[in-house]
Amino acid sequence: MRILVVGAGATGGYFGGRLAQAGRDVTFLVRPARAARLAERGLRIKSPDGEIQLRPRTITEVDGHYDLVLLAVKSYSLETALTDLTPAVGPRTVVIPLLNGIRHIESLVRRFGADRAWGGVCMIHAMLDPDGDVLQMSGLHRLSFGPLTDDSSASAEVLPAGASSVGVSFDDVSSGGVFAAGDGVDERLSVISEALSGAGFDARVSATIVQELWDKWVLLATLGAATTLLRGSIGAINKAPGGSEFLHALAAETSAVAAAAGHPIRGKAAAMLEATIVTTEPTTSSMYRDLTQGLPVEAGAILGDMVAEATKHQVSVPLLAAAHTGLAVYSANL
Ligand SMILES: NC(=O)C1=CN([C@@H]2O[C@H](COP(=O)(O)OP(=O)(O)OC[C@H]3O[C@@H](n4cnc5c(N)ncnc54)[C@H](OP(=O)(O)O)[C@@H]3O)[C@@H](O)[C@H]2O)C=CC1
Numbered sequence: 001m002r003i004l005v006v007g008a009g010a011t012g013g014y015f016g017g018r019l020a021q022a023g024r025d026v027t028f029l030v031r032p033a034r035a036a037r038l039a040e041r042g043l044r045i046k047s048p049d050g051e052i053q054l055r056p057r058t059i060t061e062v063d064g065h066y067d068l069v070l071l072a073v074k075s076y077s078l079e080t081a082l083t084d085l086t087p088a089v090g091p092r093t094v095v096i097p098l099l100n101g102i103r104h105i106e107s108l109v110r111r112f113g114a115d116r117a118w119g120g121v122c123m124i125h126a127m128l129d130p131d132g133d134v135l136q137m138s139g140l141h142r143l144s145f146g147p148l149t150d151d152s153s154a155s156a157e158v159l160p161a162g163a164s165s166v167g168v169s170f171d172d173v174s175s176g177g178v179f180a181a182g183d184g185v186d187e188r189l190s191v192i193s194e195a196l197s198g199a200g201f202d203a204r205v206s207a208t209i210v211q212e213l214w215d216k217w218v219l220l221a222t223l224g225a226a227t228t229l230l231r232g233s234i235g236a237i238n239k240a241p242g243g244s245e246f247l248h249a250l251a252a253e254t255s256a257v258a259a260a261a262g263h264p265i266r267g268k269a270a271a272m273l274e275a276t277i278v279t280t281e282p283t284t285s286s287m288y289r290d291l292t293q294g295l296p297v298e299a300g301a302i303l304g305d306m307v308a309e310a311t312k313h314q315v316s317v318p319l320l321a322a323a324h325t326g327l328a329v330y331s332a333n334l
């Protein structure tokens, strides 16, 4: 299976790097400056378990069709990246985005159709360090993925990758790619699941990926709004007067938006949100890390779109709106 990873930043570098380390056929589509850095230093991943250095294949222009595309760019780079990667997308290619938020899903479906644009949710705390190496800051490294056809009747929300019962293996590779014409979505799911499993991170097939995208969005909007508005970690906010009340009020806003939009967060996702906002650990978000480094932030995709959803469904979100306005001021001054 030919895998193209678009972007070799924190998430692309991490998940693509682990796949390459596990011997998968991985190519990174990068821009010239990143290509030069990777040629010079290799792709280094520094994690709590130690450091690895890889020499992955990189390209700066697409060189044909790939079976799987992992899209790992920031939301503000999305449209250019989609144009750049389009030649990699053949009739049976699957594109799995790792981006936060929801708006990219619409862009992907518009370009490639729901048969080729799937959903992806990654959970990781990662960034590029000053050397351009991938820094994984905790042991968390989960990637859930699946077609955009949520099956709420599925008995399990997520299955470990490789657990699909459809028996297609790498041996089925044909000259036209691993997905033979006439295969259904399930066959691709099985092959992709096999390719992503056993690569040193937690890969899961999701039968409810749209709901998972919303669950993650609620979590991240809460985390991103709190940490960027109050300029500190969740632990620091919880130790400050009124911090816990603020976090709970913010989580109530984001949860109310999801519920009004028809994607209420429940069960494990609700428990994870609660556990995240009560922590005294120095938990932050990728948006906060970008802010503190003076980098562009994904304010529109993570907060602005949620404020727009709130307006659409007449949900009052003053804290979320204040955080969005704050990031707009920051972005205007960049
Ligand atoms: N970091 C984290 O902990 C997490 C991030 N996410 C989400 O994942 C997404 C990606 O974030 P992250 O990996 O952190 O971002 P990074 O900024 O670390 O990496 C994005 C990479 O995309 C590259 N890029 C942009 N446009 C193109 C293009 N046209 N072709 C090739 N490469 C391109 C950039 O390359 P260049 O060097 O050329 O600018 C950059 O290296 C975001 O939506 C984020 O919210 C989700 C979970 C956790």
Ligand SMILES: CC(C)(CO)C(=O)C(=O)O
Binding pocket: 100, 122, 123, 124, 125, 219, 220, 223, 284, 285, 286, 287
């Ligand atoms: C939810 C979290 C913190 C971990 O994946 C994240 O997605 C981010 O920081 O962007």
